[in-house]
Amino acid sequence: MKLELGKILIHDICFAEKSEIRDGVLYVSKEELEKIVMQEEGIQSVSFDIAKPGESVRITPVKDVIEPRVKVEGPGGIFPGMVAGVETVGSGKTYALKGMAVVTAGPIVGFQEGVIDMTGPGAEYTPFSKTLNLVMVCTPVPGLEAHDYESAVRLSGFRVAAALGELARELQPDETVVYECSDLKESFEKYPGLPRVAYVQMLQSQGLLHDTYVYGVDAKKILPTLLYPTEVMDGAIVSGNCVSACDKNPTYIHENNSVVEDLFAQHGKTLNFVGQIVTNENVYLADKERSSNQTAKLCRMLGLDGVIVSQEGFGNPDTDLIMNCKKIEAEGIKTVIITDEYAGRDGKSQSLADADVAADAVVTGGNANELVILPKLDKVIGTLAYINKIAGANAETLREDGSLAVELQVITGATNETGFGRLSAR
């Protein structure tokens, strides 16, 4: 499986009469995009805004962040099973608009979504203060149920990102990276001396708007399965969640998974990157046991030497993480787990809800309970109406001077568990 990823560098975004990309500038017609969003019956209105790195802008409540892409050659389309058919993606040629993102915002439930600051201390914690953000704030039709509102905003975000990606179809990429992975037999023959390593990605699937989709399938309904790691670059996995936004994977992070990226960088040099296993984090104990059993079984079937496991979220998924780690280690396969910590504001409490001696190689994305003060910014895209209710805030969060006293938990991507954020520890 070989994918050429062409990068179209975007240096600026402006609103214009006609949507197009010219000399690295993305011109966006609000009218054209509005028509796309209004395909969803549940959405009453949408407003678009642009937030640039360094501007005094706070975006909240943030639902998802999406990188626009387009499939130029090869089977399928971007975001298969969502806004494209269900062909297997991950081969041929794909173009990505780099340096920008579509951010979907609006109070779906209010307490689950995140915050992106484009400047100040908050900007240091979110990777999305570095992207030019086209923000869409969707208002639902009166009486729309939260889960229908979530679905409408999710799908419109993908449609808008796919439409913007489409503008790049005839362009020449500024740079191209080629990702190639072989089938098992070929890779074992090709790299006989290298350790066989796979990536086990745990997907948030707790329901009640904490969901992730694989080729359009709700991840809580999957048995663990195998992907070529290039499939995620075409949007095979997308986000339907953002609760405690610091350690959830927006769609952008699925498209640009750091573990996949880094394993590819070492593929054929220090290791043989065999593939990607996706599993879930469900709310029934039997599901947790079944999924971790199946994950360990797949690792054994692949004849692996090592596995990197990334978690999404915290709390009871810590048990899924530890079960995966223990069971894979029990197959004689070395594991490294990537998680984050809820160790209290002073960092002195137990970091994870579960533990085991097999988890002896752990990478942290930071302590989500750490308290930060985010100064008042000049402009808010979305609304501050829910800021005191968002996970990681409290009744005293919004202070008299307009600043926010919040835990890192509220900041989109701050303690990301695929290594996409900036925090860690030695």
Place this chain on the structure above:
Amino acid sequence: MVKEIERAGIPVVHMCTVTPISMTVGANRIIPAIAIPHPLGNPALTPADEKKLRRRLVEKALKALTTEVDGQTIFKD
């Protein structure tokens, strides 16, 4: 909480969905519950069936409370 109450000499039954966490934190009498969002109920059942389920869980917990245990025990049935 389980450990502190037991330290005061009162036996405790911990009803929880993720029993491995209960084991990790050191509960002695553990009853597996239904699911994390609804440990002692099941919205998929009819109200009448759900009431039966809830009664069964409480009775099981009371039985566990009066059962002598030799170390950490998960009461599966």
